[in-house]
C-alpha cells in the first residue's frame with residue numbers, strides 16, 4: 001500500500017517508524033481567530049505525535065503570536081512539561097518591541113527549553129526586514145539560532161528575507177511553507193543562501209513541489225513541518241511516501257536535516 | 268483495507284501547474300502503485316470547457332478501464348438547450364454506469380439554487396444519485412445550506428473542503444441532514460476523523476485523494492491509522508462509496 005519501500009511498509013503497518021523518528025519543525029498550539037481544532041491542547045499534540053512517531057515538535061503557540069497579553073508563557077510551559085518531546089520558538093511580535101526586548105533578555109534563562117525564534121511577518125503586517133525585527137535578527141545572528149519565518153507566495157517575504165539573509169549570515173532561516181506557490185524562487189533562495197532551509201508545512205498537500213526541490217539538489221535543506229494542530233503528520237508522511245523519492249530522501253526530510261540544523265538544542 | 272477514491276480527475280488543465288496531469292491509463296497505473304481498487308473520476312474539461320464536452324472526453328478516456336474507473340458526470344444547465352429532455356438526459360447518464368454527479372461552477376455556470384436546480388434535485392432523489400459539491404472549485408456554503416433546506420433528502424458529498432479545518436461549516440449540515448457526507452482529501456486536522464466518527468458514525472466520511480493535484484498516500488495513511496475501529500476505517504476507505512454506488516437506482 002502507498003509505495004513499495006521499507007519505510008512505507010513500516011508506516012503503513014504501524015503508523016510510525018522505529019528507523020525514522022520524525023522531527024516536526026513547525027507546530028503550534030491552541031486557538032486562533034476563533035477557529036476550532038479537536039486536538040489543539042498540549043496533551044492532544046503529544047497524543048498525535050505518538051500516533052505518527054513524531055519524536056520532537058518545535059512549536060510556537062498561537063497565543064505567543066496573536067495575544068500579546070499572554071505572550072510566550074505557553075511556549076515555555078509546553079517545553080517545561082515535556083522536556084523530552086517539545087522545544088519552543090520564541091514568538092516575535094514586531095508591534096510590541098518591549099515584549100521582544102524582555103523575551104530576548106530571558107532567552108538565556110530558558111535556553112534548555114527554546115530552540116529558536118518564530119516570525120509571522122505578513123500576519124503582523126510588516127516585512128521580515130522591518131526595523132522592529134532588528135533586535136531579534138541581531139540576537140539570532142549572534143547565537144546562530146534557527147528562525148522560522150512564515151513565507152507565502154508574493155507576500156513580500158522573498159525580497160525581505162534576501163536582505164535579512166545577507167545581513168545576518170549566521171542566523172539559520174527556515175522558510176515556512178517554502179514561499180508557497182513560488183517554488184522556483186524558493187529554490188533560488190536556498191541555492192543562493194547557505195543559511196536558508198525550506199519547511200514543507202502546507203507544501204505536501206500539493207503533488208509536485210517536494211520532487212522539484214529534490215531534483216534541484218536541495219534534499220539536505222528540506223525540513224518536515226505540519227502546522228499541527230492544523231494538519232496531521234500522517235497526511236504529510238503519507239504524501240512523502242507517495243512522492244517520487246527514495247527512502248534515503250525521506251529520512252533526510254523527516255528527521256536527519258532537522259537534527260543537523262538544530263543540533264543539541266532539541267532532545 | 269480496500270480503498271475506493273471518490274475524488275480524482277483526468278485530463279489536461281488549461282494552465283500548467285506544479286502537478287502533472289494524467290489520463291485514465293496513467294491514473295490506473297498510479298492507483299495500482301498506491302493500492303486503490305476503484306475510483307470515481309471526473310474530467311477537468313467538465314469544469315474548464317463545458318459539462319457535456321467534459322463528460323464525452325471522460326467517458327471515452329475511461330472506457331477501457333470500466334472495471335476500475337466509475338464516471339462522475341457533470342450536469343449541464345436545465346434552462347437552456349444544453350440538456351435537452353431531462354428524463355432522457357438522466358436515462359443516458361445512468362446507462363454509462365454513473366456513480367455520482369457534480370455541478371461544476373466556473374464563471375459561466377448556473378446558480379445552484381433551489382429555483383434553478385429543483386428539477387435536477389428531484390431526478391437525483393428519484394435515482395439516489397449522490398451529488399458531489401466542491402467547495403474549493405466554485406462552491407459556497409450559503410448556497411449549499413439553501414439547497415439542503417429545500418431538498419433535505421439529497422445525497423450530497425461535500426468535497427474539496429479547503430485545507431483549513433471546515434468543521435464549523437459542515438457539521439451543522441451533518442447534524443441536520445442524514446444524507447450529507449464529507450469527502451476527506453482536504454480534511455486532515457488531527458482528531459478530525461475520530462471526532463466525526465464519534466459524533467456521526469463512520470458512514471458520513473469518504474476517502475478521496477484529490478489526485479493528480481494531491482498524493483494518494485496522504486489520506487490513506489491517515490485513514491489507516493485513525494483511532495477508530497477497523498470496520499469504521501473500512502467504511503471510510505471504501506465501504507461507504509461502494510454502498511452509495513450500488514444504491515444508484517436505474
Ligand SMILES: [Zn+2]
Pocket residue numbers: 026028176227
Ligand atoms: Zn504555522
